[in-house]
Amino acid sequence: MTAWLLRRLAASVAIVFAVLTLTFVLIHLAPGTPFLPSTDDRSVGPEIIARLRRQYGLDRPLPVQYLKYIGSVAHGEFGESFSQHRPVAQALADAVPNTVLLGIAALVIEFTLGIALGAYQAARARRRVDAALSHLTLFFYSVPTFWLGLALLLVFGQWLRWLPVGGVSDPIVHDTLPWAGRVFDTLRHLVLPACTLGLVGAAGTARYQRAAMLEVIHQDYIRTARAKGLSERRVLLRHALRNAVLPVITLLGLSLPFLLTGAVLVETVFSWPGMGKLAADAIFSRDYPVVTAAAILAAAMVALSSVVADLLTALADPRVRLGDGDAA
């Protein structure tokens, strides 16, 4: 178990390391000297560029730069943000909690709603409700995340005015509110972005869950459970669902990349100051240190989440024993 965990973590570190290398290569393949601020500016003379190059160590040989780069990343230093004039680490430290909050809320919606819908559909398989829900999930699975965000924003934020249209909190009154009021204010701001992200994910999960559930429902042990005199509810919710959820847990680990991708868009639509918006904004301001730092962090999160998903699967499925035969 411990050995397995160590091995998996080592693999994750290796993956992050590879991503680091990749970003380094990309940066140096790129035209110009992107890691220097304001070199696009025509007015900057060559001698200033040379000085900046020296200052940022860009005149050293590539292997030295590479080692230095790895070393500083290992210390959590991603350099200085050009646009925000502060260390990238600080900007990330402000943004990551917001993304984590949004991500967790979206994951909760994605999996509770997705599993419930899929299980319900499987129980009513090939009836009219199932067909209707299948079309609905197919729609949400196919619609662009940011477009759904805009549509929700238009309906609930602009027309109905039930919910705020963006941001993480009310800029004027938030700080004057008592503790509970501040939490409520944040939750109100969270509803639309989390629903946007969660609904798209839930549609995918529901499609997957329905298929998994349908496969389980035809297993012999479901018949055994019925023969025991259990209620249909107990058969489905206890015996079938528990088995059908197992593959979905693996999906949880795989869904994180999509969630982060979605976060870039949803955070942009709702001006949610998280990692995704930080990265997207950084692109427009040509703030390369921030972009690369966000990519590395995202890769690390994905690698870690797949370890967590494997752990969860092992917890939920007594047949899976960590440590043997997980080479793949």
Next chain:
Amino acid sequence: MTQPGGTAPLLAVRDLKTYFVTGRGGGTARAVDGVSFELYPGETLGIVGESGCGKTVTSLSILRLIPEPPGHIRPGSYIEFDGRNLLTLAPRDLRAIRGNRIAMVFQEPMTSLNPVFTVGDQIAEAAVVHQGLSRGAARARAIDMLRLVGIPDPETRVDDYPHQLSGGMRQRVVIAMALVCRPQILIADEPTTALDVTIQAQILELLERLQAELGMAVMLITHDLGVVAGTADRVVVMYAGQVVETASTAELFAGPRHPYTEGLLASIPRLDRPADRLTSIPGNVPAATHWPAGCRFHPRCPHAWDKCRREEPPLLDAGTPGHTARCWLVVEPQRRRPAP
């Protein structure tokens, strides 16, 4: 050994018809087509036939475990238990009988246990649902049941998951699971088919011992007349969705009246017959969507004549009480052709 003399039957199946609608335009498969028999308290009834004869569907129909759709039990079918028709019972009342008064053991111990629950949980579950056992009592009951079915070290085994047990052990667990509420009827559908021969004997012995201890009636469904010979009191032989012969075990083996039964008997190896006489019935069971007209066995029957092709024989009394056969030979024995 209870004889079906004067006692009332515990379970009476009357004209059971279970049909399956197969894919588009495929027609209706009449898997069980007018089956009747009785099960008496305390007896072991063997139900015998080749695969595809409808014996498993019959057993599943009793507890209404047929997947619907595609299957359905035709109106007019009747299964009487405890003075009520199981087929028209409200789902709630039916569930009170399933696993509590009538329990089932399935063929595949590998797949009929849920992989994600401990065997203890699964054994006790029926008792928890039907008798409202507490957590602690449920665990104690599960341990008792494991001991009853002869699993060593039940206190630790109770927390095992199915995949940690061998095939024979799993079938013992399945039996323990079925017996946890002390049912009056145990339906065992090919309980030994998936097991090694030595384990088969152990499981049959176990079933016999438990039946004696608990006084229940057992319906033993099998394709193997050898299994029936050692355990059953009476035998129902099924062919093509129908009962073709019923008799006490002794009588069936001594004087079968249906050519199909004769064929089945001839195909089991016996010590008192030279091995080169071992025969098999020619041909296969026809498709359930297209049963032959007349006697359904006539295409494979060595004695068939034109009446067999035209007219379907009813179950005819074959002399001794309780012995019936669905064959015109019972009334026209002169038509029997001598064995080649």
Next chain:
Amino acid sequence: MLRTWVSLAVLVAGSTGGAFALRRRCERTGRGRRFFRHPTATTGVAVLTFFVLVAVCAPLVAPYDPSAQPDPVGLQNRPPSWLHPFGTDLYSHDVLSRVVYGAQVSLGVGTLAMLVALTLGAVVGAIAGYTGRWIDAVLMRLVDVGIAVPRMFLLLMAVALWSRLPLGTLIVLIGVTGWFGTSRLVRAEVLSLRERPFVDAARALGARSGRVIFGHVLPNAAAPLIVSAALGIGHVMLLEAALSFLGIGVRPPVASWGNMIADGRDLLTIAPWISLVPGLGIAAVVMSLNAVGDALRDALDPREEAT
């Protein structure tokens, strides 16, 4: 304007009729009947055919030049009318014309990028699965890395570093970041096929590795590839839309459904049609692609044969 209505009607009739004719033919000949048994397959084929035809016949269908700005002052953000069925946008472009030409870009980018990804994935997967040993190990670790990086971040980084990307490069980039899953699929398929007798036979006849892979193994792995291609186009279309929405994908004045949604973003309250229409277009096409992909998977899955 009349030309637009007539050609749209013809295309709707043609694609629906075509899809149903195809279904009837499949039902008669028996081939592909399992595909059409899927409840949404016929609709999916019809919708896809319609949009492909619209893209191909864009000059015929579009009532105006998509980048014409007839009256930047008087014709701004007009709601749908007879002359502008989907309204106009901030620059007085006709939204319908832009959606029609945008279909060319969106469908084109989706198809081409998917082809790039599919080719790369098939080649890498086949090589890894067929040669095995260290080549396999190295390639698969590379795939692990590729899957671990969220594609969006990789693209963001690449696009940001190179700034103004030509459309062709964008397509290649999307393709290059999207082959990892396909290569795993192909590798698994090749591994299971490698030991089959017909591969041995080909090898015994002296065929070279490349010939064995591309002539014998890959054609047999076609089924999962076709399915992943159908689903992949939809995926790429969503990605292109996302990138264009962020302003780093297809650049105006060329219209793509993604940058059209972005154009309408700030006008959501006063002119929602600008974003709404292209969004529905994407949803319709991706839905059909997913429906067709699902149906293909069911039809090509040998396990389904029994039921």
